[in-house]
Amino acid sequence: MATSSVEPRDGADAEAENAQASRWTAPESSPLTVAAHDLRVRYNVNRTDHSRKRGLIGLTPRTQRVSVGAVRGVSFEARSGEFIGIIGRNGSGKSTLLRVLAGLEAPNSGTVLTSAKPVLLGVSAALLPDLTGAQNVRLGALAMGLSPQQADDIFEDVVELSALGDAIDLPMRTYSSGMGARLKFAISLAADPEILMIDEALSTGDASFMERSRRAMDDLLERAGTVFLVNHAAQTIENMCSRAIWMERGHVVLDGDAVEVARKYRWFAHNLAQGNTSVANGLLMDARREGRDAQERDAQEDLTGFHRGQRTTTHPRRAPRHIRRGKDPGSNRADSAEAKTSNNLHDPSGP
Numbered sequence: 209m210a211t212s213s214v215e216p217r218d219g220a221d222a223e224a225e226n227a228q229a230s231r232w233t234a235p236e237s238s239p240l241t242v243a244a245h246d247l248r249v250r251y252n253v254n255r256t257d258h259s260r261k262r263g264l265i266g267l268t269p270r271t272q273r274v275s276v277g278a279v280r281g282v283s284f285e286a287r288s289g290e291f292i293g294i295i296g297r298n299g300s301g302k303s304t305l306l307r308v309l310a311g312l313e314a315p316n317s318g319t320v321l322t323s324a325k326p327v328l329l330g331v332s333a334a335l336l337p338d339l340t341g342a343q344n345v346r347l348g349a350l351a352m353g354l355s356p357q358q359a360d361d362i363f364e365d366v367v368e369l370s371a372l373g374d375a376i377d378l379p380m381r382t383y384s385s386g387m388g389a390r391l392k393f394a395i396s397l398a399a400d401p402e403i404l405m406i407d408e409a410l411s412t413g414d415a416s417f418m419e420r421s422r423r424a425m426d427d428l429l430e431r432a433g434t435v436f437l438v439n440h441a442a443q444t445i446e447n448m449c450s451r452a453i454w455m456e457r458g459h460v461v462l463d464g465d466a467v468e469v470a471r472k473y474r475w476f477a478h479n480l481a482q483g484n485t486s487v488a489n490g491l492l493m494d495a496r497r498e499g500r501d502a503q504e505r506d507a508q509e510d511l512t513g514f515h516r517g518q519r520t521t522t523h524p525r526r527a528p529r530h531i532r533r534g535k536d537p538g539s540n541r542a543d544s545a546e547a548k549t550s551n552n553l554h555d556p557s558g559p
């Protein structure tokens with residue numbers, strides 16, 4: 209086994225431990241918000257074939273049609289109060305998975321059911337560059353189904369969270385990409401979605417924005433929401449999420465406690481970057497084995513519970529733990545908690 213190297217511990221670990229200590233805990237009985245079963249997405253693309261004769265005009269290489277498996281049999285369940293990070297290398301299928309979960313893209317096969325229409329940050333908020341930030345706040349809120357009065361009500365919260373200051377009255381085309389991402393994030397969060405999906409947007413903020421975002425997301429989780437966060441930085445996942453899913457080549461490698469999974473991924477990525485390919489491959493194999501073992505345990509526990517007439521769908525290792533300790537999840541949200549059972553899950557691409 210090529211995993212003899214030991215991951216060095218540093219200041220970042222201590223920081224992550226502090227962050228973990230203040231993280232939230234959801235009861236294991238939290239209702240299901242997302243159920244994905246054996247999702248598969250393939251893209252058919254043209255690829256240049258340099259090994260073959262050149263094309264008609266003799267300048268361009270020939271192309272051939274190839275099929276790319278972006279998501280290859282992904283299954284999991286998410287519950288209210290969970291903050292789930294998705295990590296993995298470039299091209300591992302994170303964004304594709306998020307788009308399918310949000311109902312923006314149909315899988316080739318498999319099923320995804322959600323308890324409410326997910327808000328995918330940056331896509332759902334169809335903002336217009338020629339309108340000012342303030343006008344876009346209203347537009348984005350209406351696009352997410354809020355009434356004109358609700359759109360007015362959230363305005364101050366959005367301005368505060370985005371920290372755009374006077375720039376809120378300038379056209380959005382004058383914003384930097386970070387400013388635009390902050391505005392979209394603030395609008396999405398102020399709309400109080402039950403399921404929020406964020407693809408990388410948080411990387412564009414500074415430390416104080418990150419802290420404000422984290423507090424705002426904690427509030428959302430407290431109201432029994434579920435948040436998915438795609439991020440390349442394992443440290444961000446470690447600090448912010450309760451659970452992490454590590455993806456590699458369209459497969460789930462490991463799904464479990466955010467700190468454990470993010471650290472394993474970080475150590476794998478570090479070895480890969482250092483050119484220690486055999487060590488990295490060994491770490492990947494170990495993580496895959498651990499992931500498979502956990503799945504088998506899950507299946508065994510489900511079966512045992514089923515035979516006893518008390519089938520549960522949550523593995524203790526994956527117990528959602530992102531509702532602030534001692535608080536009642538969903539107490540502030542009329543349509544949450546007990547109203548959300550696995551029976552009211554539906555196709556997110558529907559109306």
Ligand SMILES: Nc1ncnc2c1ncn2[C@@H]1O[C@H](COP(=O)(O)OP(=O)(O)OP(=O)(O)O)[C@@H](O)[C@H]1O
Pocket residue numbers: 251252253276277278296297298299300301302303304305
């Ligand atoms: N529209 C598309 N057409 C063809 N191939 C695609 C398309 N979108 C994604 N892919 C391919 O699917 C695979 C997964 O891509 P995806 O963007 O989901 O990965 P990712 O993990 O989000 O990557 P990154 O970290 O670089 O954003 C990649 O091989 C990518 O090239």
